[in-house]
Amino acid sequence: MNGSITPLAIFFASIFTGNILLTNYLGMCSFLSVSKELKTSTGLGVAVIFVMATTTPLNWLVYQHLLIPFGLEYLRFIVFIIVIAAFVQLTEMTIERYSEPLYQSLGIFLPLITVNCAILGVSLFMVIREYSFFTSFLFGLGSGIGWFIAIIAMAGIRQKLRTAKIPPGLEGPGITLIIAGFMAMAFMGFSGMIALS
Amino acid sequence: MIKQATFYKKRIYPLLFMFLVTVICILITSGLFLSTQERATANELSFTRRAILDAGGLEYTPTTEGIEKTYKEKVQVEDGGTYYTAETAEGKRYILPMQGPGLWGTIAIMVGLEEDLTTFSGLAIVSQNETPGLGGRIEEPWFTQQFQGKKSPFTLVNEGTADAPNEVDAITGATRTSEYFRNLTNRASTDAKRIIRGE
Amino acid sequence: MAKSKLRKTFLEPLGKNNPVFVQILGICSTLAVTNKLQNTMVMVLGVMFTTALSSWTISLLRNHIPSRIRMMVETMVIATFVIIVDIVLKAFYPEMWKQLGPYVGLIITNCIIMGRIEAFALQNKPFLSLVDGLASGLGYAYVLLAIAFFRELLGTGSLWGYQILGSWWTNWSIMIMPPGGFFVLAIFIWVIRETIMKEEKA
Incomplete structure (x- = not known):
């Protein structure tokens, strides 16, 4: 084959041009409700990076070494969500037990994450695009960072908007969606920046 | 006695319940999966054959039977499936399965070539994972059909401005995917010459 | 009495308690496919099926x-119904299945489904829950279909894959690209809140 997909290209693409939130609309629910505050957004964003970077390779292992050998690919939806839920639960318990400050800043966001569609989305994309283990890890990490950047940027903008005059019907989700639209356009502009070949 | 009852209620019952639900769920989905598996495999085959017909520029009725009929009549598998040939009124067509990298994953296509192995008779996407609404638009008919009658190597021009026989429309907002796609299609002619004529 | 409750259960999610423009729930999985009316239809049917039956x-x-x-x-039950949708699509509508890719699986994390189960199905009788699930699905469906209608029409000049607008029409490519989805949804919410919701408040 004449040149293949480089893992590094996927890493950068998943942060910028193919930002999981801005091009695939994944993780919108928590994005809209949490992005009001910069501090909470940062906490949730870091938690998302962590969970995505770990569950994506984890699901890769489960898929390649458990589901495929037994011909159970069609059960992947259930299995992935169980893996994610169990992993999040375990991490929460571990953090709570060993580090009180970390739990206060990060742990409280973990339950919110199980219902974040972006996490499951990344695992499903990883399967359909037939990534290798290493690429899956970079893809998970990159998507997490991309989500993090999107939410803190949005939180920063929304804090500035607090004093702005907005038409009453647009307040809250309306204006957030419009800003997200502009951000999506801006992020598309990154496509010329990374030379792949 | 009371203690035993609460133990059952608190520990055993939830486990039993969960186990039962899981078993029922898996039985239902497995049953459905196994009963439709044959159909799904047949669909997959029909999909590939349709891509071959599209690439060769052959006319067919767009049903499973129609695809099957035309495929059996017109298409010959050559060299154990490395390429296919088809006879049409306008001459022989060579159809080559190809794959290459896209932005997100592998793009697999069928390329149909005329006898000079440079002019495209058609092109069909077998699988792709590009961003929906951006690179994913390579699957849209206007994009694949524009290759018909064009001569490789191709140059990309802005969407909607392709004119010369070696120009193809790129997709606005999906520069990367368009470039990857051009690289893939540009390889078709040399690959075909090597495989078919041994050049 | 029973009849009025049924009526209310059915009508509320369509209007003043709509999951999309009032509660802003569950748009994640489907917004990505709203650049084509056909894909959106299949997705919302999948969501309706899953919400109704899991409730x-x-x-x-x-x-x-x-x-x-x-x-x-709850997750197990939802996932089972989603897998059923996936398998049926793969067997009977393979082309649609290919186009939707991972989005079918993402119905599982659609917050509406879990939300209706937690808020309604756990306290109500099966038939009423079925109606509630179906109505929530419908309330969700018509909003997304409306979004898809405008995105496909303005972005490609066609509807359901058929060319509607003539050659004089210049496609607004931005509409079928990701930012278009954000803008159309925002405008939709804006219009609804300024008109219908205002009347109800007064």
Whole structure:
């Protein structure tokens, strides 16, 4: 084959041009409700990076070494969500037990994450695009960072908007969606920046 | 006695319940999966054959039977499936399965070539994972059909401005995917010459 | 009495308690496919099927589910219905299945489904829960279909894959690209809130 997909290209693409939130609309629910505050957004964003970077390779292992050998690919939806839920639960318990400050800043966001569609989305994309283990890890990490950047940027903008005059019907989700639209356009502009070949 | 009852209620019952639900769920989905598996495999085959017909520029009725009929009549598998040939009124067509990298994953296509192995008779996407609404638009008919009658190597021009026989429309907002796609299609002619004529 | 409750259960999610423009729930999985009316139709049918039937199933089991493992049972039931949708699509509409890719699986994390189960199905009788699930699905469906209608029409000049607008029409490519989805949804919410919701408040 004449040149293949480089893992590094996927890493950068998943942060910028193919930002999981801005091009695939994944993780919108928590994005809209949490992005009001910069501090909470940062906490949730870091938690998302962590969970995505770990569950994506984890699901890769489960898929390649458990589901495929037994011909159970069609059960992947259930299995992935169980893996994610169990992993999040375990991490929460571990953090709570060993580090009180970390739990206060990060742990409280973990339950919110199980219902974040972006996490499951990344695992499903990883399967359909037939990534290798290493690429899956970079893809998970990159998507997490991309989500993090999107939410803190949005939180920063929304804090500035607090004093702005907005038409009453647009307040809250309306204006957030419009800003997200502009951000999506801006992020598309990154496509010329990374030379792949 | 009371203690035993609460133990059952608190520990055993939830486990039993969960186990039962899981078993029922898996039985239902497995049953459905196994009963439709044959159909799904047949669909997959029909999909590939349709891509071959599209690439060769052959006319067919767009049903499973129609695809099957035309495929059996017109298409010959050559060299154990490395390429296919088809006879049409306008001459022989060579159809080559190809794959290459896209932005997100592998793009697999069928390329149909005329006898000079440079002019495209058609092109069909077998699988792709590009961003929906951006690179994913390579699957849209206007994009694949524009290759018909064009001569490789191709140059990309802005969407909607392709004119010369070696120009193809790129997709606005999906520069990367368009470039990857051009690289893939540009390889078709040399690959075909090597495989078919041994050049 | 019973009839009015049924009516209310059915009508509320369509209007003043709409999951999309009032509660802003569950848009994640479907917004990505709203650049084509056809894909959107299949996705919302999948969501309606899953919401209605998982609400019904959980409501049937509601007196037997141990509360500690409630969420797990719910996820399991939802995932089962989504897998059914996936398998049926793959077997009978393979082209549609290919186009939707991972988005079918993402119906599982659609917050509306879990939300309706937690808020309604756990307290109500099976039939009523079925109606509630179906109505929530419908309320969701018409909003997304409206978004898809405008995106496809303005972005490609066609509807359901058929060319509607003539050659004089210049496609607004931005509409079928990701930012278009954000803008159309925002405008939709704006219009609804300024008109219908205002009347109700007054």
